[in-house]
Amino acid sequence: MAQRTDTQALPAARPRRKWSPRARRDTISGVLFALPWIIGLLVFWIYPILASFYYSFNDFNAIQNPKWVGLDNYTNLFKDPEFLISAYNTFYFAILSIPLAIITAFALALLLNMKFRGRFIYRTVYFLPTLVPSVALSLVWIYLFNPATGVVNLPFDWLGIQGPCWNACATWSRPTMVLLALWLVGGQVVLYLAGLQDVPQELYDAAAVDGANIFQKFRSVTLPMMTPVIFFHLITSVIGAFQFFDIPYIMTGGTGQPSNTLLFYSIYMYKNAFAYFKMGYASAMAWLLFLTILVITLAIFRSARHWVYYGGVDLT
Amino acid sequence: MAIEIPRKSSRSIGARKAKDGVRELIIHILLIPAALVFLLPFLWMLSTSLKPDAQLYSYPPVWIPNPLQWENYPKSVAFVPFFIYLKNTLIIALTSMVGVVASSSMAAYSLARIHWPGRHILFLLTIATLMLPFQVTLIPVFLVFKNLGWVGDFRPLIIPQFFGYAYYIFLLRQFFSSIPMELSEAAYIDGASEWTIFWSIILPLAKPALATVAVFQFIRSWTDYLNPLIYLNDQKLYTLQLGLQQYSSQYGREWGLLMAAAVLITLPPIIIFFLTQRTFVQGVTLTGIKG
Numbered sequence: 001m002a003q004r005t006d007t008q009a010l011p012a013a014r015p016r017r018k019w020s021p022r023a024r025r026d027t028i029s030g031v032l033f034a035l036p037w038i039i040g041l042l043v044f045w046i047y048p049i050l051a052s053f054y055y056s057f058n059d060f061n062a063i064q065n066p067k068w069v070g071l072d073n074y075t076n077l078f079k080d081p082e083f084l085i086s087a088y089n090t091f092y093f094a095i096l097s098i099p100l101a102i103i104t105a106f107a108l109a110l111l112l113n114m115k116f117r118g119r120f121i122y123r124t125v126y127f128l129p130t131l132v133p134s135v136a137l138s139l140v141w142i143y144l145f146n147p148a149t150g151v152v153n154l155p156f157d158w159l160g161i162q163g164p165c166w167n168a169c170a171t172w173s174r175p176t177m178v179l180l181a182l183w184l185v186g187g188q189v190v191l192y193l194a195g196l197q198d199v200p201q202e203l204y205d206a207a208a209v210d211g212a213n214i215f216q217k218f219r220s221v222t223l224p225m226m227t228p229v230i231f232f233h234l235i236t237s238v239i240g241a242f243q244f245f246d247i248p249y250i251m252t253g254g255t256g257q258p259s260n261t262l263l264f265y266s267i268y269m270y271k272n273a274f275a276y277f278k279m280g281y282a283s284a285m286a287w288l289l290f291l292t293i294l295v296i297t298l299a300i301f302r303s304a305r306h307w308v309y310y311g312g313v314d315l316t
Numbered sequence: 317m318a319i320e321i322p323r324k325s326s327r328s329i330g331a332r333k334a335k336d337g338v339r340e341l342i343i344h345i346l347l348i349p350a351a352l353v354f355l356l357p358f359l360w361m362l363s364t365s366l367k368p369d370a371q372l373y374s375y376p377p378v379w380i381p382n383p384l385q386w387e388n389y390p391k392s393v394a395f396v397p398f399f400i401y402l403k404n405t406l407i408i409a410l411t412s413m414v415g416v417v418a419s420s421s422m423a424a425y426s427l428a429r430i431h432w433p434g435r436h437i438l439f440l441l442t443i444a445t446l447m448l449p450f451q452v453t454l455i456p457v458f459l460v461f462k463n464l465g466w467v468g469d470f471r472p473l474i475i476p477q478f479f480g481y482a483y484y485i486f487l488l489r490q491f492f493s494s495i496p497m498e499l500s501e502a503a504y505i506d507g508a509s510e511w512t513i514f515w516s517i518i519l520p521l522a523k524p525a526l527a528t529v530a531v532f533q534f535i536r537s538w539t540d541y542l543n544p545l546i547y548l549n550d551q552k553l554y555t556l557q558l559g560l561q562q563y564s565s566q567y568g569r570e571w572g573l574l575m576a577a578a579v580l581i582t583l584p585p586i587i588i589f590f591l592t593q594r595t596f597v598q599g600v601t602l603t604g605i606k607g
Contacts, residue, residue, distance in 0.1 A: 044479060052455055135558075190597055
C-alpha cells in the first residue's frame, strides 16, 4: 500500500511512492531551467495583471498613493464620450477588418496553392509588407493617401470622378484604416498556404472519383479541412484588432483625428496613462478590454464545435 | 518505331501544356494586380526617396524621378541623426536577441524534455500570456521600471527579454519535442548532466530554430514603436523608429529625405528575411498551426 511520505502536491488519486532520485533530479533541473521564465511570468505578467486590476478601482496618478474609488472609474468610462467613440471605432475596425482579412488571405492562398511557376515570388511579395516597420509604412500611407496629391487617387482621376478623401475626413477615415490593415495580411497567407498543403491528396482523389467538380471539392474538402486555420486566425486577429495602435497613432500624430474617428481604444488608453497620468482610469480601460476579448474569445471557442473540423486530430 | 511513341504522346503533352498555359495565365491575371497593390508602398517609398523637391508634389505623380536625386540619402542620414539612432537600435536589438534566445531556449527545454510535475501548468500559463492584450500589463510594468528609476534608458527595453518570451518558448518547445528522447536518455546513462545534454546535444541540433527566434527577435526590436515611445524621452537615446517618427512630425514636408530614411529602416528586416527565408517561413507556420 502506497503511503504519503512527502508534502508535495501531486494528483491525489495516483498511488504514491517516494520520489526516485531521478524524479527529484528532474524536478530540480526542470525548475532551474525554467527559472528565468518563471520569474519573468511572475514579474512581467502575473503581478502586472493583478496590479492593473487593483489600480482600476483607484484614483492613481503614479506619484501619490492610489486612492480607492470603488467602481467610479468604470462608471465614468461609460459617461466619457471619448471612451465611447474609441470603443466604437475599435469595434468597427474589428468587425470589418477581420472577415475581410480572412477572405483575402484565404483567397490569395488558394490561388498560390495551384501549381504554377513563380508562386514563390508572389508569396514573398504578399509577405513583405508585414516586415516594414510601422513608422515607415504609416509615413508612406500618409503620402500615398493624400486626398490632393496621393497616388491612390489616380485611378479615380482616370475615370473622371472625385476620389475619396481617405484618412483626411471623418466619412472615409475608418474604412481607410480597414483597407490599410489588409496590407498586413501576408503572415496569414503563409499560414493558409501551409494549411492547404497539409490537406491530404487522397481526399481530393476520392472526391474526383465521386465526380465532384472544383466548387464541390472546395465546399466539401478544402473548406472543412481549413476550418482549424480559420479558427486560429479568427482568435488571434480578435486579440490583434483590439490592440491596434502603432499605425493609427503614427498616422494621426497621436491625435486620433479627424473628429476622433481614428481614436482607437489603445490610443485613448495610452493618452490617459501617459499624457494625463490617469493610471487608474487607464487600468479600468485595460481590464474592460481584457474582459471583452475574453468573452469574445470564449464565444468563438464554444462555437468551434459547430464549425471547426478537427479530422480526428487530437488538439490537446 | 522508337521515335513514334514519343511523338504520339508529345501531342497530348502539347495539348496539356497549352491548357496549363491558359490556366497559368488566368492565375497570373488574378495575382498580378494584388501583387502590385502589395508592392505599391515599397515602390512609392523608393521612388520618392530619389526625387528632387520639385517633383515631390507634382500631379499626376512622377514614378521615375528625373534626375535621380541620390543626394537625398546622405542628406537624410545627416539630417535625421541616423547613425546615433542606429547605434541605439542595434544595442537594444542585439542584447535583446541574446537574452531572449538564452532564456526562452532554457524554458522550452524544461517544458519539452524534462518530466517534472509543474510543466503542464507552466505551459498553459505560457500559452495564456499569448492571449493577453498588452494593455493589461502595460501600466504596472511601466510603474515597476519607474520605481526602479530605469525609465529613460534602455533597460526597460532589454532586461525583460532576459526572462523569456512566450511565443519563442512555444516555438522552441515544438522543435525540442521533435528531437528523439533516446538521445537524452543515452547521454544520461553515460552520466551527462542535464546542462550538458542541453548545451552539447540539444542546442546544436536546434540551431535552425534558435536562428529563427534570433531573427524574429531582431526584427521585433527593430520595428518596436510602442515601448521606445513609452520608455525613452531623451532624443539622443531614440531608436530609429521613434527618431524617424519624431523627425517626420517636425519636418513633415521633407518627403524626399523622410522616404530615404524610411527605405533605410525598412531594408534590414527585408534583407534578413531574404537571407533566412526558409527558416523564417517555417517559424511562422510552426507556431501558427502545429498545436
